[in-house]
Amino acid sequence: MCSETSVAKRPSREEAEEAVRTLLRWAGDDPDREGLRGTPDRVVRSYGEFFAGYQQDPADILRRTFEETDGYDEMVVLRDIRVESYCEHHMVPIIGVAHVAYLPRRRVVGISKLARVVEVYAKRLQIQEKMTAQVANTIQEELDPLGVAVVIDANHQCMSTRGIHKTGVSMVTSRMLGAFRDDPITRREFFAMIGR
Ligand SMILES: Nc1nc2c(ncn2[C@@H]2O[C@H](COP(=O)(O)OP(=O)(O)OP(=O)(O)O)[C@@H](O)[C@H]2O)c(=O)[nH]1
Ligand SMILES: [Zn+2]
Numbered sequence: 599m600c601s602e603t604s605v606a607k608r609p610s611r612e613e614a615e616e617a618v619r620t621l622l623r624w625a626g627d628d629p630d631r632e633g634l635r636g637t638p639d640r641v642v643r644s645y646g647e648f649f650a651g652y653q654q655d656p657a658d659i660l661r662r663t664f665e666e667t668d669g670y671d672e673m674v675v676l677r678d679i680r681v682e683s684y685c686e687h688h689m690v691p692i693i694g695v696a697h698v699a700y701l702p703r704r705r706v707v708g709i710s711k712l713a714r715v716v717e718v719y720a721k722r723l724q725i726q727e728k729m730t731a732q733v734a735n736t737i738q739e740e741l742d743p744l745g746v747a748v749v750i751d752a753n754h755q756c757m758s759t760r761g762i763h764k765t766g767v768s769m770v771t772s773r774m775l776g777a778f779r780d781d782p783i784t785r786r787e788f789f790a791m792i793g794r
Contacts, residue, residue: 667706674699685756694768745774
């Protein structure tokens with residue numbers, strides 16, 4: 599479990615469902631009418647999915663690595679990883695894609711694991727800058743590669759379905775470490791690989 603879970607005791611499921619009933623009443627509806635009777639249970643189960651990342655340690659995901667690569671030392675890029683996250687200010691979706699690259703030092707990791715690291719951080723309440731940095735930092739710390747690059751390109755529903763109501767706006771964030779930060783050629787190659 600992550601340090602973000604070092605909050606006070608987790609409320610019970612019943613307390614969480616009661617909170618949903620309160621919100622339904624606050625919205626102006628009757629939580630006891632037929633159509634809403636199962637809603638607190640459904641919402642709590644949905645929140646279990648949306649915020650599953652608090653129960654997982656992303657470092658664990660990168661533990662298994664492979665060293666038999668016959669000296670492969672070029673960058674590995676995973677493009678267009680779908681991101682479904684939740685804005686920590688409004689608790690509404692942030693939907694987009696992540697591109698993750700690293701330059702192996704000796705070891706490589708199963709490619710699904712890079713997408714899993716993105717998933718763990720996405721399934722928490724986030725701001726995009728922090729999520730981008732967390733993914734890059736974790737890969738750097740666990741794999742000790744020559745460099746890591748993470749770009750996230752996402753739409754924030756808190757900007758499109760409420761507030762300023764601007765659709766079609768995407769936010770692009772990046773975190774470059776090691777060779778991706780220091781070497782302009784490596785950086786350019788990465789941006790070319792992800793089509794930017
Ligand atoms: N930097 C950053 N800002 C975000 C992100 N997600 C949402 N926001 C912004 O967080 C800000 C929160 O601002 P507040 O003024 O506290 O909230 P608000 O009154 O609901 O603001 P509006 O969204 O402008 O209506 C808003 O400007 C959001 O657009 C993110 O991932 N990164
Ligand atoms: Zn928001």
